[in-house]
Amino acid sequence: MSADTHALSSVPAAELDGVLALRAVLRAGLDAEVYPRQVCYVPAGDGAELSFVHGLPGTSGLGPVTFAQDKRMRRGLLERNGVPVPSSATFTIGKGVKAAKRTASILGYPVVVKPAVGDNGIETFRDIHDDAGIDAALEYLRNPTSEREGFNRSAYGLTELREPGEENGRIVVPPGYMFMVEKQLEGEYLRILVSDGEVRSIVRCHGAPSDGSMTGGEDVTEDAHEDVRGLALRASAGLPGLGLCSIDMVVPDVTAPFEESTVGVVEFSERAGLSVQAKVDPALAERLSEEVVHRYASASGWTVAEPIGEVDVAFEAHSLPDPDRGGEAIAAAATAIGLASEITRIDTLGGLVEGRFSGEAGLIARLTNELLDGDVEQQSVMLVVLRPLTGAHSGM
Structure with missing residues (x-):
């Protein structure tokens, strides 16, 4: 090594x-x-x-970062720009659990549960097939963020200002803490890096980086169909003012046109998220980071x-x-x-x-x-x- x-x-x-x-x-x-x-x-x-x-280079403004980290706002901006996203709904952890389970049944399992606000592509629970799976995800999300496994102080953007609550002697997130239930799309899971209006990298993931299940993948940047590139650029344009972004997309086949296929942007982050490329090839992650720094310096x-x-x-x-x-x-x-x-x-x-x-x-x-x-x-x-x-x- x-x-x-x-x-x-x-x-x-x-x-x-x-x-x-x-x-x-x-x-x-x-x-x-x-x-x-x-x-x-x-x-x-x-x-x-x-x-x-x-x-994240200084070319990314705090406003667009905030838009990206509020998943409801981000969803509206993407839809306005013609970007397909999975069907979903938002609930509070204090009063919305029963409604969330009804919505999951209507959407059809499997579903995804994720926080509605905060860093993207983390603490996402995929492959949920029943009410018990929703309960398990919410049991984790009830913990204040600082008490969650793997917590680190890398947040940039939105900050939770409300005080935690208490439930049966346990410190928990406030009852107004919001989470999303989202229909899980099936197909090839892609991570795409866009910077300066160009697609720089497309990785086909084995597993999903958003729930920690990714074990590897392939760099398919040169093989990806133009429909994939076009959708990634449309998504990045939906949140203007970011120097770069990483987009997670699910498609049936990265090399084929979309036609009538079910596709969707499932995660969108203001960060590069180069740990995904590093799992495929550390040299790829290094090269992409150097390109970001050099373009920023030159500009x-x-x-x-x-x-x-x-x-x-x-x-x-x-x-x-x-x-x-x-x-x-x-x-x-x-x-x-x-x-x-x-x-x-x-x-x-x-x-x-x-x-x-x-x-x-x-x-x-x-x-x-x-x-x-x-x-x-x-x-x-x-x-x-x-x-x-x-x-x-x-x-x-």
């Missing part, structure tokens, strides 16, 4: 886009300032800065040269509670994943550790992410500054 593959395979799926974007920034020889929750700035001096949140007036292989960067880790122990932990963590490192300065009063990393950019990006997540000896780092020492391409 290469170091790069190792870097990808050990990053949580929800955080992979941000790690890949930072990897691409470093390989382009650009400076980076990285904050918790994968907020990354590329300072520009006298020119325009670049910014990323979870790998902002940056001159970016070809990516560097091995990189050598100076780093600053800020706001450590125990810089002496933190410096040792950072050096040990770097060595453990195959990076060369050197601690050059420790400011105990200022909570600052300075040093140098050398090695594959993906590993440096992964370590940076872990530092900001507090995963390295529980050191709470609030800012990591990275400055390439060789091959910088920061011209404007």
